[in-house]
Amino acid sequence: MRPRAVVVGGGISGLTAAYRLASAGWGVEVVEQREEIGGLARSTSLGNGRIECYYHFICGGDAHLLRLADELNLAESLRWAPAPMGHLYNGRLYRFSTAWDLLGFKPLSIIERLRLGLASYKAQRSTKWRPLDAVTAKEWLLHTVGERVYEVLWRPLLEVKFGPYADQVTAAWLWHRLWRVGTSRRSAFRAEVMGYFSGGSETLLGRLADRAACLGAGLNLGTTALALMPSSSGWSVETSRGDLMAQVVIMAVPLPVAAALTRDALPEYASHLGSVPYL
Numbered sequence: 001m002r003p004r005a006v007v008v009g010g011g012i013s014g015l016t017a018a019y020r021l022a023s024a025g026w027g028v029e030v031v032e033q034r035e036e037i038g039g040l041a042r043s044t045s046l047g048n049g050r051i052e053c054y055y056h057f058i059c060g061g062d063a064h065l066l067r068l069a070d071e072l073n074l075a076e077s078l079r080w081a082p083a084p085m086g087h088l089y090n091g092r093l094y095r096f097s098t099a100w101d102l103l104g105f106k107p108l109s110i111i112e113r114l115r116l117g118l119a120s121y122k123a124q125r126s127t128k129w130r131p132l133d134a135v136t137a138k139e140w141l142l143h144t145v146g147e148r149v150y151e152v153l154w155r156p157l158l159e160v161k162f163g164p165y166a167d168q169v170t171a172a173w174l175w176h177r178l179w180r181v182g183t184s185r186r187s188a189f190r191a192e193v194m195g196y197f198s199g200g201s202e203t204l205l206g207r208l209a210d211r212a213a214c215l216g217a218g219l220n221l222g223t224t225a226l227a228l229m230p231s232s233s234g235w236s237v238e239t240s241r242g243d244l245m246a247q248v249v250i251m252a253v254p255l256p257v258a259a260a261l262t263r264d265a266l267p268e269y270a271s272h273l274g275s276v277p278y279l
């Protein structure tokens with residue numbers, strides 16, 4: 001008998017887990033509440049075409065994703081294109097892609113521009129992010145680039161992305177952003193080059209789902225997981241379309257959903273998950 005797993009969530013994490021487990025000989029059932037796969041990376045119809053619900057790009061340093069694309073014979077579907085950035089300040093849009101753009105960014109003094117350039121350059125070349133996890137992005141920015149750079153450039157970006165949690169975000173996150181985008185840049189004087197799948201993320205997601213299905217995985221769309229309960233064979237996953245039995249359950253869902261699913265079976269674990277602030 002093949003070992004059995006249930007994967008809750010049909011986004012990229014769940015589909016990758018299903019593909020990997022099925023490749024390793026497991027019997028897998030994916031449970032996805034929507035009628036479509038993809039989660040946050042899903043696409044929708046627009047006119048005669050399809051478009052991603054949210055904008056996704058791939059960077060040169062996204063090694064796991066690039067290896068996965070290769071493994072799924074999708075390397076040739078990847079298109080790399082320059083992705084110029086801008087920064088809106090006081091109603092004016094400034095180009096903000098290269099070192100030249102930074103040097104010409106008049107809202108900051110020349111010393112502030114140089115400090116910011118140096119800090120970004122150092123962050124992009126460092127891989128020592130662990131100590132940064134002990135400080136917030138705000139603290140790190142105030143210390144390395146000063147208050148004005150923080151106010152003009154970073155505070156608005158952090159607030160738009162993290163809302164009420166902007167002040168609590170770890171500097172390790174900020175480092176990763178700078179490092180990751182840096183892996184897509186050939187030189188500080190050229191704009192980043194970002195990768196996109198021809199046909200959008202849907203191309204990757206569809207291929208993952210197809211490969212997992214070819215290896216015997218079941219894809220249960222329109223099926224909501226309601227609760228996890230221990231059973232004689234491991235776990236019973238109660239869903240809107242009946243119970244599924246498995247030795248292993250992988251929850252590839254947002255943390256609050258995972259907390260709700262495990263509330264009765266694993267109260268301590270659920271309360272730990274539930275204590276993590278979530279946007």
Ligand SMILES: Cc1cc2nc3c(=O)[nH]c(=O)nc-3n(C[C@H](O)[C@H](O)[C@H](O)COP(=O)(O)OP(=O)(O)OC[C@H]3O[C@@H](n4cnc5c(N)ncnc54)[C@H](O)[C@@H]3O)c2cc1C
Binds near residue numbers: 010034041057224254
């Ligand atoms: C605006 C935006 C831009 C982004 N840009 C990028 C980018 O450029 N590059 C990048 O790498 N990442 C980007 N991301 C992040 C990326 O989209 C996510 O990290 C990734 O898609 C998360 O995948 P996931 O499978 O972990 O979770 P999700 O995509 O959230 O999938 C979870 C799935 O679980 C399902 N589900 C939830 N509850 C249940 C339940 N009870 N029963 C059954 N199914 C359930 C959901 O319907 C969903 O399909 C972006 C995200 C956003 C919002």
